[in-house]
Amino acid sequence: MRIIRLPVKRWREYRDIRLEALKSEPLSFGRSYSEAVNIPAKEWKRNLNDGRGYFLFAEEKGKLIGLARLNFNSLKKGKHRAGITEVFVKKEFRGRKVGFELITGAIKQIKKRRDMKRIDIGVLESAPKAFLLYKQIGFKEIGKQHKELKFKNKYYDLILMEMLI
Numbered sequence: 001m002r003i004i005r006l007p008v009k010r011w012r013e014y015r016d017i018r019l020e021a022l023k024s025e026p027l028s029f030g031r032s033y034s035e036a037v038n039i040p041a042k043e044w045k046r047n048l049n050d051g052r053g054y055f056l057f058a059e060e061k062g063k064l065i066g067l068a069r070l071n072f073n074s075l076k077k078g079k080h081r082a083g084i085t086e087v088f089v090k091k092e093f094r095g096r097k098v099g100f101e102l103i104t105g106a107i108k109q110i111k112k113r114r115d116m117k118r119i120d121i122g123v124l125e126s127a128p129k130a131f132l133l134y135k136q137i138g139f140k141e142i143g144k145q146h147k148e149l150k151f152k153n154k155y156y157d158l159i160l161m162e163m164l165i
């Protein structure tokens, strides 16, 4: 397994794994599969590297098995902050530290930038594996936003986490 950046020409692979994430884990992400399935090609391509952030992908035998997005704050007074979103590992590859490698890889990339001080990550209470992984890596829970997501008539809170670097 290796952690890579994806050239834009492989955008379809990014689309496929992201759609798989939204379809198979509706309680882990704010966006619904039905909202993403019709996103046009040019938006998928732009998402890969839009100036505000980019992705790290886990690749094994030429196939993408996981991803994480790094987001950089562009404000003059917020440039020291970054965030990690869209974290997903395909079901059949879980429990093999792929998620760990993606998150620690993202932290390494963020630390390479000058004057970075904080990394934010938000995790729905309905994604306890992700919460435990982030905690194990060193993110601290700092609060909750209540009723962030409504799915099948039930509400779920968002746990806010941060790491000072």
Ligand SMILES: CC(C)(COP(=O)(O)OP(=O)(O)OC[C@H]1O[C@@H](n2cnc3c(N)ncnc32)[C@H](O)[C@@H]1OP(=O)(O)O)[C@@H](O)C(=O)NCCC(=O)NCCS
Pocket: 025, 028, 029, 086, 087, 088, 089, 090, 093, 094, 095, 096, 097, 098, 099, 100, 101, 122, 123, 124, 127, 129, 130, 131, 132, 133, 134, 136
């Ligand atoms: C969260 C997710 C990315 C983790 O990927 P993964 O490759 O299976 O994670 P890892 O193998 O690196 O797990 C590492 C650590 O996570 C924690 N962890 C994972 N599952 C756990 C469980 N069932 N119980 C306790 N700890 C667990 C542990 O700390 C584990 O370390 P260990 O293996 O030494 O015990 C994956 O489960 C996933 O894609 N989930 C659905 C999508 C999602 O929730 N994304 C997060 C959105 S914020």
